[in-house]
Amino acid sequence: xxxxxxxxxxxxxxxxxxxxxxxxxxxxxxxxxxxxxxxxxxxxxxxxxxxxxxxxxxxxxxxxxxxxxxxxxxxxxxxxxxxxxxxxxxxxxxxxxxxxxxxxxxxxxxxxxxxxxxxxxxxxxxxxxxxxxxxxxxxxxxxxxxxxxxxxxxxxxxxxxxxxxxxxxxxxxxxxxxxxxxxxxxxxxxxxxxxxxxxxxxxxxxxxxxxxxxxxxxxxxxxxxxxxxxxxxxxxx
Amino acid sequence: xxxxxxxxxxxxxxxxxxxxxxxxxxxxxxxxxxxxxxxxxxxxxxxxxxxxxxxxxxxxxxxxxxxxxxxxxxxxxxxxxxxxxxxxxxxxxxxxxxxxxxxxxxxxxxxxxxxxxxxxxxxxxxxxxxxxxxxxxxxxxxxxxxxxxxxxxxxxxxxxxxxxxxxxxxxxxxxx
Numbered sequence: 001x002x003x004x005x006x007x008x009x010x011x012x013x014x015x016x017x018x019x020x021x022x023x024x025x026x027x028x029x030x031x032x033x034x035x036x037x038x039x040x041x042x043x044x045x046x047x048x049x050x051x052x053x054x055x056x057x058x059x060x061x062x063x064x065x066x067x068x069x070x071x072x073x074x075x076x077x078x079x080x081x082x083x084x085x086x087x088x089x090x091x092x093x094x095x096x097x098x099x100x101x102x103x104x105x106x107x108x109x110x111x112x113x114x115x116x117x118x119x120x121x122x123x124x125x126x127x128x129x130x131x132x133x134x135x136x137x138x139x140x141x142x143x144x145x146x147x148x149x150x151x152x153x154x155x156x157x158x159x160x161x162x163x164x165x166x167x168x169x170x171x172x173x174x175x176x177x178x179x180x181x182x183x184x185x186x187x188x189x190x191x192x193x194x195x196x197x198x199x200x201x202x203x204x205x206x207x208x209x210x211x212x213x214x215x216x217x218x219x220x221x222x223x224x225x226x227x228x229x230x231x232x233x234x235x236x237x
Numbered sequence: 238x239x240x241x242x243x244x245x246x247x248x249x250x251x252x253x254x255x256x257x258x259x260x261x262x263x264x265x266x267x268x269x270x271x272x273x274x275x276x277x278x279x280x281x282x283x284x285x286x287x288x289x290x291x292x293x294x295x296x297x298x299x300x301x302x303x304x305x306x307x308x309x310x311x312x313x314x315x316x317x318x319x320x321x322x323x324x325x326x327x328x329x330x331x332x333x334x335x336x337x338x339x340x341x342x343x344x345x346x347x348x349x350x351x352x353x354x355x356x357x358x359x360x361x362x363x364x365x366x367x368x369x370x371x372x373x374x375x376x377x378x379x380x381x382x383x384x385x386x387x388x389x390x391x392x393x394x395x396x397x398x399x400x401x402x403x404x405x406x407x408x409x410x411x412x413x
Contacts, residue, residue, distance in 0.1 A: 009396065009400075012399050012403050013399065016352065016371040017371060019349055019352050021349050022270070022271070022349055024270060029263050029267075032262075032280045033259070033262045033263075035280070036258065036283070036284050037255055037258065039288075040254065040255060040258065040287070040288075040291075041251070043288060044251040044254065045251075047291050047292055048249065050292070051295070
């Protein structure tokens with residue numbers, strides 16, 4: 001079969017070699033060439049001009065692309081990489097701790113993702129997918145932080161419509177006395193939370209007029225604790 | 238002045254480019270004519286080839302002989318032309334007018350027109366490789382430069398072209 005194919009190929013090769021292609025008179029081709037030279041006379045300068053213009057444009061485009069690549073690289077280091085760390089952190093926490101985290105709650109610091117969740121600091125190393133959970137340490141907030149935290153609590157919706165127990169009517173405790181102000185600091189992120197406790201009396205408490213009054217007796221004093229994120233100027237849920 | 242110097246000069250100087258045209262016009266025209274068998278079309282396509290060569294002259298790096306570079310442009314220009322014709326559906330109309338009648342008896346006259354008619358049924362690359370090797374007397378290595386494929390791919394294309402050509406000739410004449 002192979003031999004027959006080879007013979008066939010040789011046969012057709014020999015046949016093609018024996019075919020004479022059509023020949024044209026040299027004068028005829030010369031006349032076409034002269035026609036072309038006349039066309040060239042008209043078009044040469046236009047074509048070379050366009051070519052040079054295109055080359056300049058190409059150089060400009062190359063510079064443009066190089067600058068774009070540089071800006072893109074910088075941009076990716078500034079924005080894209082932190083974004084990718086946020087996404088990966090949220091995914092890893094979801095996989096390992098079964099908790100859904102919003103991307104805006106992830107803090108990116110020194111190439112790791114940090115999430116403050118339920119009074120704990122979760123540090124995620126994205127490359128090794130390692131998760132570390134650490135507790136906050138107490139600290140003494142500065143006077144400015146105290147003032148800010150109290151102000152945030154007093155103007156918050158949570159203190160104005162405070163509900164101590166489910167089913168109780170809301171009460172405004174925003175003007176009540178401050179019982180204590182304590183600071184919590186998370187060691188890896190450096191994030192600070194301030195806990196502000198306000199005094200309140202439960203709405204279910206009533207003086208019983210039938211009972212003899214006990215001198216010096218006071219209604220029960222309860223405290224409501226609000227955890228304030230000073231950076232975000234909001235109360236943590 | 239050697240070819241390289243002439244090409245460098247031709248980038249800016251019309252006279253030098255005319256000299257290049259003088260050197261290669263005939264060879265390119267003949268190649269086009271063997272592919273098309275149409276003088277007016279060959280004239281137009283040759284003009285387009287040299288204008289394209291002028292436009293892209295800075296991209297010629299001298300890795301192959303200049304004439305191969307021109308033949309490569311020529312092959313692309315012919316392919317573009319036929320593709321355009323196929324798209325516009327005029328290809329069959331023009332070829333059927335140009336070539337021999339089906340009733341002619343090719344066994345007595347294996348002439349170029351008959352071969353050309355059979356070749357027109359092959360792919361454009363197959364047509365190019367057959368024309369270059371048998372009618373432009375180039376070898377596989379030269380055809381590789383001109384067609385712009387690897388040596389093995391060109392060899393495979395060449396043998397496939399021969400087989401396809403044989404089939405086409407068989408359809409028209411039982412001697413093959």
